[in-house]
Amino acid sequence: MKSRKVTIGAAATAAAALVLVGCGGSDGESSATGSGGDVLRVWHYENPTSAMGVAWEEAMAVFEEETGATVEFEERSFEQIRTTASQVLNSDQAPDVLEYNKGNATAGLLASQGLLMPLDDAVAEYGWDEQLAPALQTTARYDERGIMGSGSWYGVPTYGEFVQVYYNVDMFEEAGVEVPTTLEEFEAVLATFTEQGVTPMAQAAGEYPTGQLWYQLALTKADRDWVDAYQLYTDEVDWQGEEITYATETVKEWVDAGYISTDATGLTAEDAGTGFINGTYPIFFSGSWWQGRFTDEITDYEWSAFLFPGAEMSPGSAGNMWVIPERSQNAELAQEFIDITMRPEIQALMGNSGGVPVDADPADITDERSAELIENFNTLNDRDGIAFYPDWPTPTFYDELNAALQELINSSLEPGAVQDQLQQQYEAGVADITG
Missing domain, CATH: 3.40.190.10 (Periplasmic binding protein-like II)
Known part of the structure; x- marks a missing residue:
């Protein structure tokens, strides 16, 4: 060359x-x-x-x-x-x-x-x-x-890039659980691991994973119009509506149930990712950008991934x-x-x-893990399921969302107060952009 x-x-x-x-x-x-x-x-x-x-x-x-x-x-x-x-x-x-x-x-x-x-x-x-x-x-x-x-x-x-559920195949088999296809089944998997003394979800509220989970939960109740309102300012966002209320309350319920550790408030994305790599947690909900690292660094157990059940859309973008x-x-x-x-x-x-x-063309992808990753991405695209990221609407919302979810996880704020706080920050940031 x-x-x-x-x-x-x-x-x-x-x-x-x-x-x-x-x-x-x-x-x-x-x-x-x-x-x-x-x-x-x-x-x-x-x-x-x-x-x-x-x-x-x-x-x-x-x-x-x-x-x-x-x-x-x-x-x-x-x-x-x-x-x-x-x-x-x-x-x-x-x-x-x-x-x-x-x-x-x-x-x-x-x-x-x-x-x-x-x-x-x-x-x-x-x-x-x-x-x-x-x-x-x-x-x-x-x-x-x-x-x-x-x-x-x-x-x-x-x-492109998108967020999916990475899971430890060996730990799933040992716990006697299968890949869930509905949100109810997913919560049952989380409950099974917790009953067996295992915190199921690798999470971190100091950085992005927990914010993406919160947004994914909102997406289980959302449609494209809601996403466009939230991301593109096409309409007002109802911060006390079903989508955000369900997301905020569910994160709190999962913390109270032991599905997410309260230690997540002080952890980074790297902490969560390495916790999954070393086999501490059986589930990690995060982005496709981890795929290569998991391929290189996970050598002592089998792992795979699936799209978040119960949702047509997931965080992601071009x-x-x-x-x-x-x-x-x-x-x-x-x-x-x-x-x-x-x-x-x-x-x-x-x-x-x-x-x-x-x-x-899927037929041109010969690597098995790459084929699985691309198949999941194509599935989202085929159903118009790429929903961007929760912090995109304003330049400061990434830090504001992380801070609010930290307070939610450590019980400093109740879900309703978290939503009120986020609404004020979101609307102020959007007003700065749109005038």
Whole structure:
């Protein structure tokens, strides 16, 4: 492969990043020329051995072979791109295409500032809208305020993510329980483990797992209209309604019943995940991003996963996106590159490497664990079941939700008071965004 790779340390400042980008290669030129006379400058922050890193490396090789252009790839950390984006993309040093985080406060903000190129014509030309399920398109489109869900296309996600129930197969067999297919059966499984002296759920309220569980419980009573109201501000959210009331009260009931330890208030997602890895807990409700780690680190028992029973929807979204800066010097080549990353063979490579491609043919996935993961993701997509994440509506709601659930778990606040507190915080944050 002809591409050059420039690695920038995680401690680099925004100003330093601009200097490095401006310098380009070691000869002081800002770009090199390939056999086709063109250079495509690509930034992303995926580990080279990750599913996305592997797939996109192959896509770069295919791009170079087919176009004769040279890929100039610069590896940036997530934090580097996040902190320097507005500054760099508003300069002549902007890359031609880069991976960027989806959401109102990230891609939406850049779109509203005029820093990202609208991709509506490219979407129509390449048919990317036909490859992406409706819910996956939500985070690719932004209105003039930068609010996701409508307006022009500003990005193209090539992978997805979602939350599911990981379980210890050996512990299930020893306890004499089977994979539940209804919420009632799931609670019966939790009760069986508790009766046998085992805390069934690996949880952490210091970070995301418990918030995602709370949201998943709300989704057992919700429909797409409720999700759109909560996430996209299409209507007022009833914080004393069935969805949120059931979620909040059920979390409290599960703590009181011993299904969730009160120690969760002081635990992180890493604590919960390693608790599942070392066999302390038989169940871990969390994201597909744990799949690769479980595959690598769990060696002394069998494990598998299933979608949360009793719900048509689950937390999840499209992954971060390819975006093209407004000041890209090779926008058409950037579109060609994005299209290559959406091809069946590249999507299959991502899937067989442990990722969740947005448009892979299940027949092309040969790895058994990857096939199971992708099947669950496709099931959610087929029933329009991707419902985003509970903290997305406002920039501060992640911390506010975690803090409220900590108080719920340690009995500092009753469920009704938790809902009142969250309502005030949610509505204040949404008002700041929508005006």
